[in-house]
Amino acid sequence: MNLELHINQTPYQQDVEPRLLLIDFLRDNANLTGAKWGCGSGTCGTCTVLVDGNTTKSCQMLAVEAEGRAITTIEGLASVTELHPVQTAFWENFAVQNGFSTPGTIMSVVELLENNPNPNDDEIKQWLQGNLSRETGYEQIVKAVKEAAARLTNQHSNGHAPAGQGVGQALKTRKTQELLTGDAKFIADMVMPNMAHAAILQSPHAHAMIRSIDTSEAEAMPGVLRVFTAKDTEQIMPMPVIWVPPFTESHFLSHPSGIVPGSHRVFATDKVRFAGDQLAAVVAETRQQAYDALARIKVNFEPLPVVLDPEEALQDGAPQLHESIPNNRMLNAVFGDKAAVEQAIDEAEVVVEQRIYNQRMMHNTLEVRGVLGNYDTNTNQYTLWTNTQIPYPHRLLISLYVLGIPYNSLRVVVPAIGESNGCKGNLYPDTPLVLWMAKQVGRPVKWVDTREGFSRNTAQSRDQVQYGTIAGTRDGKITALRCRAFSNVGAYPVINAPGQPLPLIGKSITGAYVIPHASYEVDVVYTNKVPTAPMRGSGRAEAIFFVERMIEMFARKLGIDSAEVRRINMVQPDQFPFENGLGWTYDSGNYENLLNLALEKADYVNLAAMKAEASLRGKWLGLGIGSYVAVAGVGNSAKMGGEGLMSGTWGSAYIHVAPSGEVAITTGAQPHGQSQDTTFLQVAAQELQIPIDYITLKHSDTSNPLYYGQASYGSRSLSVEGAAVQKGCQAIIKKAREYASYLFKMPLELIEYKDGKVIGTPAPDQAVMTLQQVALMLWFGWDLPEGMDPGLETTAYFDPKNFNFPFGTHIAIIEIDQETYQIELKRYIAANDFGVVVNPGVVDGQSYGNITLGIGQALSEEAQYDPITGLVLTTDLDSYAIPRASWLPPIDLIRTETPSPSNPLGAKGAGDVSNPPVAPAIVNAVCDALAELNITHIDMPVTPEKLWQMLHAKQSLTV
Amino acid sequence: MIGIKLAYKAPETLKEALDLIGREGHQVLTADQALVNGLKKGTSSSSLHTLVSLRKIPGLATIDYENNELRLGTSITYTDLLNHQALAHYPVLAQALATIPDPHLRHHSTVGGALYHGGPVHAPVIAALMALDATAVVLTRDKETRLPLQYFSQSGLRVLLPLGGLLSAIVIPNTSLNASTYLSLNQLSGRQRNYGIAACVAQSDQTIDQIRLVLAGFTEQPIQLKRVEEALLGKTLTADSIKMVAIEQLEQVKLPFQDGSLPEGYQRHLAGVALNRALTSLAKKTTQAVS
Incomplete structure (x- = not known):
């Protein structure tokens, strides 16, 4: 059909299919990729544009319905010379992290401010109900909207005063403009000449034998280039497993390389083990053609019984997933001295037991995963673009362990990446498959998942049953803590999943407390669910939820204020370094101080009055505490090796000072929203004492001049990779001083480095060179001291001797409606210590994101499965509800800075560590609110219907 | 795609x-x-x-007063409706529309679409229109028919438009209501269905002459609580009558709940809370109007 419309005031006219969606027209036909495909069901708002000025989810509108309309996309917002005031306000208020949802949110805000020039917080949050922000939360967005309103109504004079560039300054983030304007290219936005498109068929059965696959009809469909199944991919090795702790009992056989072949292949061969197992792939000229053909593939299955529960899967006679693995037990591990713990429990005055289920979560990044593969026959080079957290490990694992191609023939590039929450830290079978298919068809091949596909093939997380016992004295001293756990890792071992439920949980269960006897035993079990992997807060979230719930129940049984029980047992400032008895050595901190600060902010002393007031309004009010210590800063390579992680975990940085004086740093970190492009440069600018604009940061490409890069995960970037940057800068300065010493003919100790210059202190006016001059002279290399190489460059590595341990206390105040059982968050206080903070704006943003995710886990999120078929039921963002703006109460952030001795920056992790206390704070608040009704525990997510069921059951019993 | x-x-x-x-x-x-x-x-x-x-057909996106009736063209969007001055006379409809905060849904949901497509987004609006005794104007090639909105809800199950029929407008009759309200129970929006109730009452001397009560979100299509309405006729809205008459009668109403993931008992409990609160609100409003 002929379609005529205006986009950003430019007329467009094209012939389109009636079923073409407006978003696809904008992205594929008009090449305007600022509107992003997120959920596909009109929930997330990443595709928002304005149609005749009206906020419109472009994935929810047929292109033909836009006939004659005026469309404004993010690309049409900024003028040639300056950003729109909303864009500026977002930038200056740190409302942009990974930026995937930013264009859609901004477009929605533009209309809001057209209609309502001075919206209040509630009005903003209501308006943004259709724009989700998974990683960033909403606090800074609301602030940005209010500031944009002020700018547009001339109440805001000239923006923020520019922050300084040094450590500790809230410097405006770099590489942000392209995220604000929609110019940043994410994987789905990438186009190559002659590019073909792939679609991948997923199993509709959770457990079944494959009897036959018929692809003949699909092969005959228009535009289809090739259809692949398992018979084509026999030479592709299964996905490797890189983390099998050596101290465990597991079914994995040792392998000479230490990296164990797993069982998850690019296509299932004889059997599918979860609904999502890959069966076939179509490569076609267009994405639509690929999916049209995919629907024509016929597979004949013989269904098998399904097992979804880890405890059931361990039973004799349970459905068996892998023939060689009895009782579906992947491994069993024990931390701590079980016998000593048993004895301490037997001897204790007070013992509390509780079963806790930490539910299965879905990462549900607003950006799904995607891959673009290319093989150049002329150079024999493979290039893989994908939205992964771990490009260097991808290069190694795909080349050496999956495809068997030379390491030096593979380049991995990460485009702009729309958050990860941990799920993009895996190697998935689709990734090497797409690269391999590109070689087979002799063309670049792109695959971008769908939301439904994502729900079935992208790792999920948590899912652990814990049987807890806490024991102690009548006056509140904890003497023992025991956790017997069963972890459900789904159908296959994903690269690092086997290790994840072990040390990160097992060594962390003592939390912020001195507990003389603690033990953790876990069975890691296969079931017919989607494989699992770490998620933001990984391991620590399960551990902190466990201990914070147990301590709360312990305090209640004793009849002692739970804050006081925490104080009695907390690690004290004079106890550092503190061995927690399970393997961690806590570095530094004043845990009780943050507990007290948070309680004071929450007006804890007036809790009884708050409850009484709420009761008059028909509400039960509760206050919950979540204190935490979270291991971060992976890590000491030898220690991680001892844990069985087959990977070095060094931080790395290559730094070179060009003869022009420009400094280029390549980091081993892999930013995906953490703003290393800003914070690492702040570190470098402070060390080198030069303007930050002279420095650039490179990453996201294994062809960068860096031998080794470990990536970003587990709150390690600043304290490990950032420390490598600092170390490299110091090496640059050292060489510059040595060279100056030689040139100036002065002893090295008389050469000072100051303000970006080397200065011979005896004659500071004559013996002085800028870093640029040093770099130029070293670039010429005409006159060098003995043993010195030309050039001003270095590669620096940093391996901390210990992890670092951020800590804090969060407090949630909630109300429960006594009739509907609806839970409303009234206040949230987060007191954290992340050690030395480089950029407070960035760190605050990460805290808001962690809180948002924790609220989701506490109140709404859970991957749901059909108990009979094993199909994932939560396949979109309607059925899997992530927090929206209106859910969030006012959030107070409190921060202290206790430097970590583990790295020279004194930094501690911040990216995911403040997630673990959120869920226990909220659930503790709920249990506190219902204390009079004798509710001691409720599993997450805590929903009104669960509360009704519990209270209804109690009432029935009473009657 | x-x-x-x-x-x-x-x-x-x-x-x-x-x-x-x-x-x-x-x-x-x-x-x-x-x-x-x-x-x-x-x-x-x-x-x-x-x-x-229908986007090229003129006259389907208008709001008009005709013969003491408010006529909403089928292509009228919720935004159009919210911005129209006539809405001030129909608080139940205004409040129902206000439960849809997402601007996209307001801009791209239409009163006609509510009946063509159904779904949770439209439930509050349909409930409000049912409570206002609105009718649907359905055109076929040879005639124009008016169907009460209740036609589209068979005991809470959705009934489709007659084959070949084109819904051209929804008409709200002139009202003699004393008070109306739409009460929503939704808090964590998006986590669960938008549960609510539309309630309108006409009274004389504190006695109920006419009352409409329509639950939204519980069943596939909003459901009118006729049994409860009939039981309340001639009564005065008091805490006692609400509890003894309305809530008791509600327990006898068959509600085909559509959300199988929530316990039926909880949904029924919520329906009772909604009814209680809506009637209490009406009682307050009518008392205030009298005083």
Whole structure:
């Protein structure tokens, strides 16, 4: 059909299919990729544009319905010379992290401010109900909207005063403009000449034998280039497993390389083990053609019984997933001295037991995963673009362990990446498959998942049953803590999943407390669910939820204020370094101080009055505490090796000072929203004492001049990779001083480095060179001291001797409606210590994101499965509800800075560590609110219907 | 991406549209985009192959007073409605619309779409219109029929438009109501269905002459609580009558709950809370009006 419309005031006219969606027209036909495909069901708002000025989810509108309309996309917002005031306000208020949802949110805000020039917080949050922000939360967005309103109504004079560039300054983030304007290219936005498109068929059965696959009809469909199944991919090795702790009992056989072949292949061969197992792939000229053909593939299955529960899967006679693995037990591990713990429990005055289920979560990044593969026959080079957290490990694992191609023939590039929450830290079978298919068809091949596909093939997380016992004295001293756990890792071992439920949980269960006897035993079990992997807060979230719930129940049984029980047992400032008895050595901190600060902010002393007031309004009010210590800063390579992680975990940085004086740093970190492009440069600018604009940061490409890069995960970037940057800068300065010493003919100790210059202190006016001059002279290399190489460059590595341990206390105040059982968050206080903070704006943003995710886990999120078929039921963002703006109460952030001795920056992790206390704070608040009704525990997510069921059951019993 | 192939027609007259929609596999697109989601998920009718858009037909996106009736054209969006001065006379409708905060849904949901496509987004609006005794104007090639909105809800199950019929408008009759309200129970929006109730009452001397109570979100299509309404006629709204009459009668009403993931007992409990609160609110409003 002929379609005529205006986009950003430019007329467009094209012939389109009636079923073409407006978003696809904008992205594929008009090449305007600022509107992003997120959920596909009109929930997330990443595709928002304005149609005749009206906020419109472009994935929810047929292109033909836009006939004659005026469309404004993010690309049409900024003028040639300056950003729109909303864009500026977002930038200056740190409302942009990974930026995937930013264009859609901004477009929605533009209309809001057209209609309502001075919206209040509630009005903003209501308006943004259709724009989700998974990683960033909403606090800074609301602030940005209010500031944009002020700018547009001339109440805001000239923006923020520019922050300084040094450590500790809230410097405006770099590489942000392209995220604000929609110019940043994410994987789905990438186009190559002659590019073909792939679609991948997923199993509709959770457990079944494959009897036959018929692809003949699909092969005959228009535009289809090739259809692949398992018979084509026999030479592709299964996905490797890189983390099998050596101290465990597991079914994995040792392998000479230490990296164990797993069982998850690019296509299932004889059997599918979860609904999502890959069966076939179509490569076609267009994405639509690929999916049209995919629907024509016929597979004949013989269904098998399904097992979804880890405890059931361990039973004799349970459905068996892998023939060689009895009782579906992947491994069993024990931390701590079980016998000593048993004895301490037997001897204790007070013992509390509780079963806790930490539910299965879905990462549900607003950006799904995607891959673009290319093989150049002329150079024999493979290039893989994908939205992964771990490009260097991808290069190694795909080349050496999956495809068997030379390491030096593979380049991995990460485009702009729309958050990860941990799920993009895996190697998935689709990734090497797409690269391999590109070689087979002799063309670049792109695959971008769908939301439904994502729900079935992208790792999920948590899912652990814990049987807890806490024991102690009548006056509140904890003497023992025991956790017997069963972890459900789904159908296959994903690269690092086997290790994840072990040390990160097992060594962390003592939390912020001195507990003389603690033990953790876990069975890691296969079931017919989607494989699992770490998620933001990984391991620590399960551990902190466990201990914070147990301590709360312990305090209640004793009849002692739970804050006081925490104080009695907390690690004290004079106890550092503190061995927690399970393997961690806590570095530094004043845990009780943050507990007290948070309680004071929450007006804890007036809790009884708050409850009484709420009761008059028909509400039960509760206050919950979540204190935490979270291991971060992976890590000491030898220690991680001892844990069985087959990977070095060094931080790395290559730094070179060009003869022009420009400094280029390549980091081993892999930013995906953490703003290393800003914070690492702040570190470098402070060390080198030069303007930050002279420095650039490179990453996201294994062809960068860096031998080794470990990536970003587990709150390690600043304290490990950032420390490598600092170390490299110091090496640059050292060489510059040595060279100056030689040139100036002065002893090295008389050469000072100051303000970006080397200065011979005896004659500071004559013996002085800028870093640029040093770099130029070293670039010429005409006159060098003995043993010195030309050039001003270095590669620096940093391996901390210990992890670092951020800590804090969060407090949630909630109300429960006594009739509907609806839970409303009234206040949230987060007191954290992340050690030395480089950029407070960035760190605050990460805290808001962690809180948002924790609220989701506490109140709404859970991957749901059909108990009979094993199909994932939560396949979109309607059925899997992530927090929206209106859910969030006012959030107070409190921060202290206790430097970590583990790295020279004194930094501690911040990216995911403040997630673990959120869920226990909220659930503790709920249990506190219902204390009079004798509710001691409720599993997450805590929903009104669960509360009704519990209270209804109690009432029935009473009657 | 939409998996099925589609044809698309955008007739310029009602006659052309009526000719088209009488044919098999033709579906009306009123500018409401709820259908698009159904097409993407493959949940729309498998026989559908042609969309008939009403966007070029003049006169379907207007709001008019005619013969003491408020006439809402089928393509009127919720935004149009919210911004119209007439809405001040229908608080129940204004409050129902206010439960839909997402601007996209306001801009791209239409009163016609509510009946063509149903779904949770539209439930509050349909409930409010049912409570206002609105009727749907349905055109076929040879006649115009008025159907009460209750026609589209058979005991809470959705009833489709008569085959070949084109919904041209929804008409709200002149009202003698003393008070009306739409009460929503939704808090963590998006986590669960938008549960609510539309309630309107006409009283004389504190005695109920007429009352409409329509639950939204619990069943596939909003459901009118006729049994409760009848029991309340001639009564005065007091805490006692609400509890002894209304809540008791509600327990006898069959409610085919659509959300199988929530316990029926909880949903029924919520329905009771909604009814209680709505009637209490009406009682307060009518008392205030008298004083």
